Amino acid sequence: MNLLMAVLLSALPILVALLANTALSLEFHFYRNSCPQAEMVQRKIVKQHFNKDPSLSAGLLRLHFHDCFTRGCDASVLLDSKGDNVAEKEASLNLSPRGFEVIDEIKLELEKQCKGVVSCADILALATRDGVALSGGSSYHIPTGRRNGTISTIGDVQLPGPSFSIDAALSALINLDLDDLTTLLGAHSIGFCHCGFFVDRLYNFEGTGLPDPDLDPGLLDSLQKKCPIPINQIFNISIDPTVFMTPMTKTPFNLDSSFYRGVLDGEAILLLDQELAFTDVTRTLALTYINKPNVFRGKFSKAMIKLGNANVLTGRD
Incomplete structure (x- = not known):
């Protein structure tokens, strides 16, 4: 019994680490209990905007790309400059993405229904996915559970430029x-x-x-x-x-x-x-x-x- 207990105790740190990694990973339908209508709400709003302006899909794609290329997919591209800090969105290559107002509208609506639950990082990834589908691409499934970043600095922006090799x-x-x-x-x-x-x-x-x-x-x-x-x-x-x-x-x-x-x-x-x-x-x-x-x-x-x-x-x- 003592030997078995020793083996279990020695394996405990590894087990805790594995459980922690599992708990912190993205998963499909992350909001199924905390905000089950989240994807339906955001999909409806994206479709409404797309019907008025089919170029929206390109804007969301670019916005998502530019977010993920700097510090990862954490919605930091959405943050405004504050005080002495100049945010990512002020970089010259970040002046062309569009769709900020659509993400704002989705977030505002979801805050009414599930306050403080759905991250802007997930909203941006999901809205982009729906824009792709509306433009004739495949409607793929993406895992969710992203958290928002709180750091957004223009100096971190290192995007591939249009004239890159x-x-x-x-x-x-x-x-x-x-x-x-x-x-x-x-x-x-x-x-x-x-x-x-x-x-x-x-x-x-x-x-x-x-x-x-x-x-x-x-x-x-x-x-x-x-x-x-x-x-x-x-x-x-x-x-x-x-x-x-x-x-x-x-x-x-x-x-x-x-x-x-x-x-x-x-x-x-x-x-x-x-x-x-x-x-x-x-x-x-x-x-x-x-x-x-x-x-x-x-x-x-x-x-x-x-x-x-x-x-x-x-x-x-």
């Missing part, structure tokens, strides 16, 4: 690989893009004074008409013109694999997207998605789940 983008990723990067860039099949993010490709690519030679001539002509040479070199996103992310397709609000056809045809407006055509791995993956759209839909869902699990806060964090 594939290698540079990979080095900036959190828990994602080349396959995930290629797949998640498919989100650029929907929504708008500000001219300032790619105007150098139209007039002065890499300081040559000429357009990017890899850009389709027909697309170049169309984009130059919509995006004139900037007179003011300071990028002001509030007045900067926008174009569809996939200007040569007829489905700018459909999340599908048509984006990859544009990449291979030299019709990607962002340099990072166009880079996918120039490596064997990414080009092969693009061809697979073009020929097998359902494979893209399934892998996009898996990559989104993986992204949404990045450095999450759980339990009492």
